[in-house]
Amino acid sequence: MALKDLFFLLMVSFSLGVDATVFTLQNRCRNTIWPGILTASGKPQLMDGGVQLRSGQAVNITAPKAWSGRFWGRRGCSFDSSGSGLCVTGDCGGKLKCDGAGGVPPASLAEFTLDSPEGDFYDVSLVDGYNMPVSIFPSGGSGQCKAVTCRSDLNRNCPSGLELRRNGKIVGCKSACMAFNKPQYCCTGDFNSPNKCQPTNYSKVFKASCPQAYSYAFDDSTSTFTCQGADYLIRFC
Ligand SMILES: *[C@@H]1O[C@H](CO)[C@@H](O)[C@H](O)[C@H]1NC(C)=O
Ligand SMILES: *[C@@H]1O[C@H](CO)[C@@H](O)[C@H](O)[C@H]1NC(C)=O
Numbered sequence: 268m269a270l271k272d273l274f275f276l277l278m279v280s281f282s283l284g285v286d287a288t289v290f291t292l293q294n295r296c297r298n299t300i301w302p303g304i305l306t307a308s309g310k311p312q313l314m315d316g317g318v319q320l321r322s323g324q325a326v327n328i329t330a331p332k333a334w335s336g337r338f339w340g341r342r343g344c345s346f347d348s349s350g351s352g353l354c355v356t357g358d359c360g361g362k363l364k365c366d367g368a369g370g371v372p373p374a375s376l377a378e379f380t381l382d383s384p385e386g387d388f389y390d391v392s393l394v395d396g397y398n399m400p401v402s403i404f405p406s407g408g409s410g411q412c413k414a415v416t417c418r419s420d421l422n423r424n425c426p427s428g429l430e431l432r433r434n435g436k437i438v439g440c441k442s443a444c445m446a447f448n449k450p451q452y453c454c455t456g457d458f459n460s461p462n463k464c465q466p467t468n469y470s471k472v473f474k475a476s477c478p479q480a481y482s483y484a485f486d487d488s489t490s491t492f493t494c495q496g497a498d499y500l501i502r503f504c
Contacts, residue, residue: 289328289498302317390491411492422437460485466482
C-alpha cells in the first residue's frame, strides 16, 4: 500500500471515530427488557431495530453522523428462535428486530436528532404514553448537556381512564390523546398550535411525575435539550 493511501485510510478512520456517537443502552429494571430502536426515514436501522437486555446488562451502539431516531423499552416479550413473538408493551409488529417498525403505544421514548447545526437535540417523551422509566445521560460533550430523567413509576400514578391493564396489572399509562382521541389532548384541529394546545389535567399528571419529559405535543420549552459531540447513556428503570 502506498504511503499516501495509508495516510488517507488513517484520516478516514480517525474522522469516523470522531463523528460517530455511541449510545449505551442499560437495563436497570428487575426483569429482562427488549429495547426497540427506530431510525428516522432514510437512515440505517441500528441493531436491526431491537435487542434483548437482561437485568443489569448494557450494550454499546454506534450511530453514524446525523443519525436521528428513538429508543423505547419493550416489556414482557417472548420470541421464538426466529425472533417472532409478542411483547406486552412497546411491541413492534411481533418481531425482536423492529427493523423500521415503531412501538405500539403506550411507550416512554428517548428521542435524538444528532449533529444539527446547533448540536445534538434529545428528549424523553411521554406524548405516546408511558410504560417504564427512561433517562438520558450525556457524557463527554460540550454545551448544556443536561441529564434528562424520568424515574417515576407512572404506572402506579396513572390517571383513571388511561391505564393499560394486562391480567389486572397496570403495565402502561396511555396518553389522553390515545385514550380519548380528542383535539384538545392531541393538539390537532382547532388546537394545532403551541398557543392553542395548553397543558390539560391529564398532561399535568405526566408533567408532575417527569418534569423534564414531554407531557403533550407542544411541551417543547421545558423538554428539549442540546449538547455537542457527546455520547449518551440511555437508562431504563
Ligand atoms: C461501552 O463503552 C464504554 C466506553 O468505551 C465502556 O466503558 C463500556 O464497558 C462499554 N460497555 C459495553 C457493554 O460494552
Ligand atoms: C380531567 O377533566 C375531565 C373533564 O373536566 C374530567 O372528566 C376528568 O375526570 C379529569 N381527569 C383528571 C385525571 O383529573
